Amino acid sequence: MNDEMLKYPIFPSFEEGSLRPKKKCHATLNKGAAGQVRNLFQDRFDLPGRADFKVARHLLDRRGHPSSKEGQCGSWKFLRRIHSFFSWPVSTKVAICALLLLLAGCAEKSDSAGTRAFKLGITSGAQEFVDFVMEGHGFLDQVGLKADKVKSLSPANLHLMVAERKVDIGFGGFTTMATARSEGKDIIVIYGVFSPVNMVFVRKDSPITTLTDLKGKKLGVFGGPGSTTFAFLAVLAKNWYGIDLFHDAELVTAPAPALAELLGKGDIDAALLGTVESIQIFAQNRYRVLVDLSAEYKAHQGGRAPAHVTVATNEEFANSHPDIVRDYLKAYKNALQYVHVHPEVWDEYAGSIKMDNPAERALLREKMGPNLVEQWDTEQIALQNDYLKLVHNIIGDSVLKVVPADLIRNDYTP
Numbered sequence: 001m002n003d004e005m006l007k008y009p010i011f012p013s014f015e016e017g018s019l020r021p022k023k024k025c026h027a028t029l030n031k032g033a034a035g036q037v038r039n040l041f042q043d044r045f046d047l048p049g050r051a052d053f054k055v056a057r058h059l060l061d062r063r064g065h066p067s068s069k070e071g072q073c074g075s076w077k078f079l080r081r082i083h084s085f086f087s088w089p090v091s092t093k094v095a096i097c098a099l100l101l102l103l104a105g106c107a108e109k110s111d112s113a114g115t116r117a118f119k120l121g122i123t124s125g126a127q128e129f130v131d132f133v134m135e136g137h138g139f140l141d142q143v144g145l146k147a148d149k150v151k152s153l154s155p156a157n158l159h160l161m162v163a164e165r166k167v168d169i170g171f172g173g174f175t176t177m178a179t180a181r182s183e184g185k186d187i188i189v190i191y192g193v194f195s196p197v198n199m200v201f202v203r204k205d206s207p208i209t210t211l212t213d214l215k216g217k218k219l220g221v222f223g224g225p226g227s228t229t230f231a232f233l234a235v236l237a238k239n240w241y242g243i244d245l246f247h248d249a250e251l252v253t254a255p256a257p258a259l260a261e262l263l264g265k266g267d268i269d270a271a272l273l274g275t276v277e278s279i280q281i282f283a284q285n286r287y288r289v290l291v292d293l294s295a296e297y298k299a300h301q302g303g304r305a306p307a308h309v310t311v312a313t314n315e316e317f318a319n320s321h322p323d324i325v326r327d328y329l330k331a332y333k334n335a336l337q338y339v340h341v342h343p344e345v346w347d348e349y350a351g352s353i354k355m356d357n358p359a360e361r362a363l364l365r366e367k368m369g370p371n372l373v374e375q376w377d378t379e380q381i382a383l384q385n386d387y388l389k390l391v392h393n394i395i396g397d398s399v400l401k402v403v404p405a406d407l408i409r410n411d412y413t414p
Helices: 003-007 023-033 057-062 074-086 090-114 128-136 155-163 174-182 228-241 256-265 275-284 293-301 315-320 322-341 345-352 358-371 378-395
Strands: 116-123 145-152 169-173 187-194 199-202 218-221 250-253 270-272 288-292 309-314
Touching (some): 128 345, 145 155, 145 322, 155 169, 155 309, 169 187, 169 322, 174 187, 187 378, 199 275, 228 378, 309 322, 315 322, 322 345, 345 358
Antiparallel strands (some): 169 309, 187 309, 199 288
């Protein structure tokens, strides 16, 4: 292909019959096919009842084979424009390319301004409830956010992702976040999710009646001794019952469903279960409740219990994207308000986790509802700080050796 071919590419076409050149054109066509025509484009190519057309040499072999459209071939028009572009001055081409890149960048910026994405770390458990409401009822969409969810199979893995900035915002155990902050991580806690709905169970015929009786016994712990929930139980046991569960009891770590079976077989003496499992076992009346963690704390401290699961982020992300953090909390609070007005969401959530027993569904709302943290005010923050001091003073060597400064923030609370 040469310059002349790109200059005037013409595709002969017609409406009826086959291509029928007149006799006077035969010689020209034959010379063209043999490559004996000096000029690439011949001036005359007559079609019966049609206008005169210029004929390109590279189209001569198409004689007798009609096209489906009239006029110039679109592909050749495009090639001609491309060829023309490359003949422009370099400065002109650079300017045009720069303009196109600028326009593309503006379009991308406009799209990102409409919907801002961030990585949200979650794990299975009760913290999924509010996220379920936020996503299912469009509260993130309302504030222009899109959560790219990273789901962890265990709280420990999620805590690590939050600490290592693998996610931008995540649900984290309060004492674990405090420990990470005390070890130099730039984690900050920006809201509370809920206080414990967890319970410790014993067999109905068990002689164990208080936490003190766990001395020398096998205690099953669903999250292990390093979990936030066990730290909460250990504070209760040490502060009000005088027993150090880290040293005075034999701890057995296993998933909550397995612990429930071990308890029934007599392989362990008591079991601290997860939120959902606690509600299910309580509703089934299978075992006796030794202690309800939040109820026990409120009974000794009065009023509110501290959030043991919190919303956390890192300072770098919060400083560079304060609008995302603030709008996420706005959506979070709107979801909590929606739960009050639309209690049917409890059934929706129960269905999503395959909780079909009506008694379990009723207990889910009864136990979880009052323990949701709805205010991140001065009183709640003081309660959180007081709890950290208890953790440090009572089980500090095992969990929190130093109470970190500036862990809890309310700068982003809408």
